[in-house]
Amino acid sequence: MPPLEGKIAIVTGAGRHNGIGRHIALALARQGADVAVTGSGRPPETYPDDEKAMGWRDIDSVADEIRALGRKALPIVVDITQADQVQRLVDETRRELGRIDILVNNAAAARGNDRVPVVQLEEAEWRKVIEVNLTGTFLVTKAVAQVLIEQGEGGRIVNISSIAGREGIPTFAAYGTTKAGIILFTRVLARELAPHGINVNCVCPGLVGTYRMQDVTQGPIRDAVMRTIPLGREGQPEEIGELVAFLCGPDASYVHGQAINIDGGRVMQ
Numbered sequence: 001m002p003p004l005e006g007k008i009a010i011v012t013g014a015g016r017h018n019g020i021g022r023h024i025a026l027a028l029a030r031q032g033a034d035v036a037v038t039g040s041g042r043p044p045e046t047y048p049d050d051e052k053a054m055g056w057r058d059i060d061s062v063a064d065e066i067r068a069l070g071r072k073a074l075p076i077v078v079d080i081t082q083a084d085q086v087q088r089l090v091d092e093t094r095r096e097l098g099r100i101d102i103l104v105n106n107a108a109a110a111r112g113n114d115r116v117p118v119v120q121l122e123e124a125e126w127r128k129v130i131e132v133n134l135t136g137t138f139l140v141t142k143a144v145a146q147v148l149i150e151q152g153e154g155g156r157i158v159n160i161s162s163i164a165g166r167e168g169i170p171t172f173a174a175y176g177t178t179k180a181g182i183i184l185f186t187r188v189l190a191r192e193l194a195p196h197g198i199n200v201n202c203v204c205p206g207l208v209g210t211y212r213m214q215d216v217t218q219g220p221i222r223d224a225v226m227r228t229i230p231l232g233r234e235g236q237p238e239e240i241g242e243l244v245a246f247l248c249g250p251d252a253s254y255v256h257g258q259a260i261n262i263d264g265g266r267v268m269q
Helices: 020-030 049-054 059-068 083-097 123-151 173-196 211-217 222-226 237-247
Strands: 008-011 034-039 073-077 102-105 155-160 198-205 259-262
Touching: 008 020, 008 083, 020 034, 020 059, 020 102, 020 237, 034 059, 034 083, 059 073, 073 083, 083 123, 102 123, 123 155, 123 173, 123 198, 155 173, 155 237, 173 198, 173 259, 198 237, 237 259
Parallel strands: 008 034, 008 102, 034 073, 102 155, 155 198, 198 259
Antiparallel strands: none
C-alpha cells in the first residue's frame, strides 16, 4: 500500500507546469494521496511560451495529471489573502474529498518589481509580497489547522520557505523577509500543534530550475551563482516534491519543527 493511501492533501500555488507546487502535488499523488490544488486564476495570456505551446491549463492540467496517476484531484482557484476564499477552499476540499490530512503552503507572490534595493522598493510592492507570502500562509494554515485539530487524527503541514530567508541577499528585502518569517512561523506552529499530533516542517529550496528563476539559471550571472553551490548545479522541482512527500509520510513521523535546506550545499546551517 502506498504510504499516503487514503490521505487528502492541499497544495497551494500548484498551477505552473515548471513549478515546485505542481511537482509537490504529483509526488504526493504518486505516494497515494488525493490532492486539492490551488491557483490564483492567472490569465492564459500571461502564461510563458512553453505553457502556451503545450495548451497548458494551469491547475486543471495538474488535476488531470493527478487523476492519470489514479488519484482524485480537485482544482480550486482561490486568493489566499482573502479569508472567505480560504474558507471556501477548506469547505470544498472536505465536501469533495472527505477530509484534510496534509497542507503544503507553497503559494508565493510572483517575482516582480520587489527585487530592487530597499531605498528603491515601493511600499505597494513590499505590501503585496508580505500579503501573499505571510498573510496568505497564515490564513490557509489557520483554517486547515482547525480542521486537523477537530478531526483528532494528527496531520502534516509543510511550509515552503527559501534559503533567501536564511541569508541577506541584496534586492531580496521583501521576499527574504517573508521567507524568514515562514521559518519562524513553522517553529511556532510546531510548538503549538505538537500536542495534537500534527507534524510541522519547512523546506528551504536554493536555486531551482523553474520558470521564475530563468533570469538566473539562463542569464549572465549563472556562473557566479553556480560558484556558490558546492554541488555545482541547480536543483530540480521534482527533487523538492520528493522531499515534501517524504515529510508528509510515515517515515518522517519524528521530524518536527525543522527548516530543511535543499540547495546543493550553498547554505550549511
